[in-house]
Amino acid sequence: MIPLPFYLLLAAALFCIGLFGALARRNAIAILMGIELMLNAVNINLIAFWRYIQPAAPTWDLAGQIFALFVITLAAAEAAIALALVIAIYRSRDTVNVEEVDLMKW
């Protein structure tokens, strides 16, 4: 069996890649993709922890798994809202570059 740290490292790496994407990209959609990657990295963590930390837990305790399912659902909801916002911005500004969405000073 692959030891737990491997999963954790993979998750951390994915999280960092997502983080980099969210910070470095200027396209709103790309930022969103970065964020999704971060969420999914956490999912790997949750499942791995559930499998390794809790082998002795009662069978009904599926916290890690269930949580991952929740996160997947949530990511879908987030994506829907994000895309709606991006479309609305695109209609009024003809751009989805966040550096050009700067009517207000950061």
Added chain:
Amino acid sequence: MVPFALSLLVLLPLVGAAIVLLIPKGQKSDSLIKWFAVVWSVIPLLLASYLWFVLFDPNASKMQFEEAYLWISSINVRYHVGVDGLSMPLVWLTTLLTVLGLFYSSYVIHERAREFFFMFLLLETGMIGVFVSLDFFLFYVFWELGLVPMYFLIAIWGHAEDRPQYSAIKFFLYTLVGSVLMLLAIIAMYINTSTATTPGTFDLIELATKRPFANDFVFASLAFWGIFLAFAIKVPLFPFHTWLPDAHTAAPTAGSVILAGILLKLGTYGFVRVLVPIFPQVFQANVLPIAILATISIVYGALVAMAQTDFKRLIAYSSVNHMGYVILGVAAAVAIGGANLTDRAIALNGAMLQMFNHGVITGALFFIVGILYERAHTRDLKSFGGLGAKTPVYGAILLTASFASLGLPGLAGFISEFMVFRGAFATLPLIATICVLGIVFGAAMMLWKVIQNVLLGVFDEKRWAEQEKHGVKLYDMTRFEVITLAPLLFLMVLIGVYPSVILNTLNTISVAILGQIVK
């Protein structure tokens, strides 16, 4: 017996302020508001007079007309009010000066009368509240409550050429700096007096017996200096006095009167009510620096006053000088030394009487300056001269008030200053000697700068004839102005020739306070 007498005294102005807001708008609403506010403000004065002259027992050292109710149970805050010989005269003076201020303002305030009279009555509530509060939390609430209306009075109705908004915010922030430090000290004292089973206390009487931080001199000093700063700024003691000349110059006449007459007393009142009974050891340990600050205030205040060419600024600096005597008296009363209780009590009596006298005298002087300014539209001392002959009534009143201010025997100022020095020579002889200089300078500034410049000399006919074309006319005092000043002049003479009317009351309480702290 009047039930809830002190609560009534606190609430009446507030109710009046609310009614002022409710008076319907109309052509005559301004005169209605003025008429109402003046008449209404007489009620607290009558009540306070009745309380002081009829019901108040001058020989009782305990609190009178006490009321105490639990207010915020979880932190043991009580609505606890009461007066003793220290606060009763100041409460009365507050109601008197408010009546006079409102009466005078009803003739000279033409703009935004509703707001002016509203703020003024609100201010009265705050001031009376501070004097009657026996709970430190309540004290703080009223302390802050008085700040806001005074800020507006200076900022809105101040003289446009004297940067009223700047002066107002300066006054506001200076006072606030002090009061937030006081707030922390209040919290610290509360927590220090609490134990595992009983909550702490904000009660000033209880704090004076419990003596928070009695075994921890460092924390006691921190708390002491926090509260000291709040009061010293208000007094104002050198070097925290710089807000005062600005605020005074900018403020409307009645605002200046209240500021000098009452608000400054809040600081010295705090010294006697809070610092002396609650932190006697720390106070005694620090008497010398405090007395030195008082000395600087006295001498420096008089010297700077002498250098002024602006009449109102001169009076403002003279307040720094006069309030210095109060602090000197308090310091002398608690100083460590061989002096007996009588000497100390005399010093404290002098300090307390000086508070009252300064309210009367400087209040009158600010009215006098304001009256001149209304006519001449200038306060430059050099531009006057010969007014003694031109406007004899004005001259006589100014002369009386100035003499009272410089401490001429027979008038109020002499008694209190004499007593302060009488006490101070016993405990702080060197400092008292230096402070005598202040008396000399004070006399010089009044005689040389005020009386000589304004009353004596030659009336510049040509200049004022020229000015008259611009609607500036120097005429003698009108009836309403004389009425405004008459009670104050009466008090100056009364206390000057027969100080026992008030001294008995003061003496009872100063003996009681000092008996607690001096073995």
Added chain:
Amino acid sequence: MSLSVPDLNLRIIAPVLIVAISALVVLLGELVTSSAQKRGLGYASLVGLLAAGGAAMGLWDAHAVAFREMVRADNFGVFLTLTILAGAVLCILLSFDFTRAHRIETGEYYALILFSVTGMLLMVTAADLIIIFLALELLSLPLYILAAFKREDERSLEAGLKYFLLGAFSSAFFLYGIALVYGATGTTNLARIAASAPSEMLLIGAGLLLVGFAFKVALVPFHWWTPDVYEGAPTTITAFMSVAVKAAAFGAFLRAFLVALPALAMDWRVVLAIIAVLTMTLGNVAALLQANIKRMLAYSSIAHAGYILIALVAMGGAGVSAALFYLLAYTLTNLGAFGAVIALGEGERERLNVSDYGGLARMQPLLAAMLTVFMLSLAGFPPFAGFVGKFLIFGAAVQNGWAWLAVVGVLNSLVSVYFYLRPVVAMYMSEPVEGWGAPRVAPLVALALVLALIGVIALGVFPAPAIALAAGGLGR
């Protein structure tokens, strides 16, 4: 394999359910109402919120857990529930005429507010990190849309996008934190986390949780979305966000750190104390520089988050009750202040610059006086609610040995006086500005303002009952 039936005690989450159902009803109502009838949907939302308030009061002293200890009805939660509901009610009262003037009067507007409230109520009753996370998202997602609700206004859209990107970004951190806490302790239940031994992974997880909370309540250095989002969002939504989100997020923040992580208190208290200092100082100093009143109130809300953080650092019963009282006081005061800004608008134009407030004292003396009271309360002047709140917080700090933090807080509130007075100075001492008529205040807006005013004064003059209610309700 046996399947145990969880304890489905619906009463415990009755307020949440009622608000959720009202949200659905309002959303469906949108389909069957004409544009003239949208107002009715607002009234329906009010009814739902009030009913939820009634249900919440029924939970007072219930001290119950349900759903396998995932939610907990304690007085702490009920107090915050009522605070949030009060905020929502005031916000909806302010919304009726605002949405009409700004042409965003739709059922979705109310429904989204209700959904967000659902998330908030769930958040303050949650006793499990999973629920806290879900509630956090449930409260955030509708707000992203609401911030961008004025679709033809580019600023509003920009606010929505920025809020979304930073919000989603921070939730990822929050989620990572939960995962690490789960990995370190094998549970997501707050009480059981507290029972397990501290470890490095738990510490890192706690740090990431802190980041997530810091974003939501706008703590330095995770605050920079606040001014832009507050400025761009419709003012009613800004008002709602500034108070209700804070109450909900601080509720979960307090619960998570005080219930689940007291063992690490040595570590996080110092960090939070430093953050509190930075947050208060930066919030107040930045607010000094703002000319736009919405931005000023945004920075002021950052500063207030700093004050509340002091209460968390102080810990103990005094800290918790101070934080709760402060949140209630802040909710009423800040909604009052925003309400006055809303009331002063003219059609779609709003008085956003401090200079626009010139001469209002003469045109609208009552409104000017109200705004003055709210500003003084925000600045912490007696006898208003804000003063008592600050007093309790600084008292809790001194009591628990954080006197220096109280000193910093006090000095900060001193700085804040200056900018809170600026609109007041403009109203009372400046001349009216060209192009603005005397404002007309709609009755419902006036009602909201009067309610807030009564609350601010009552909490300031008679704080004892509220303090008693706020005390000692955090169930473990």
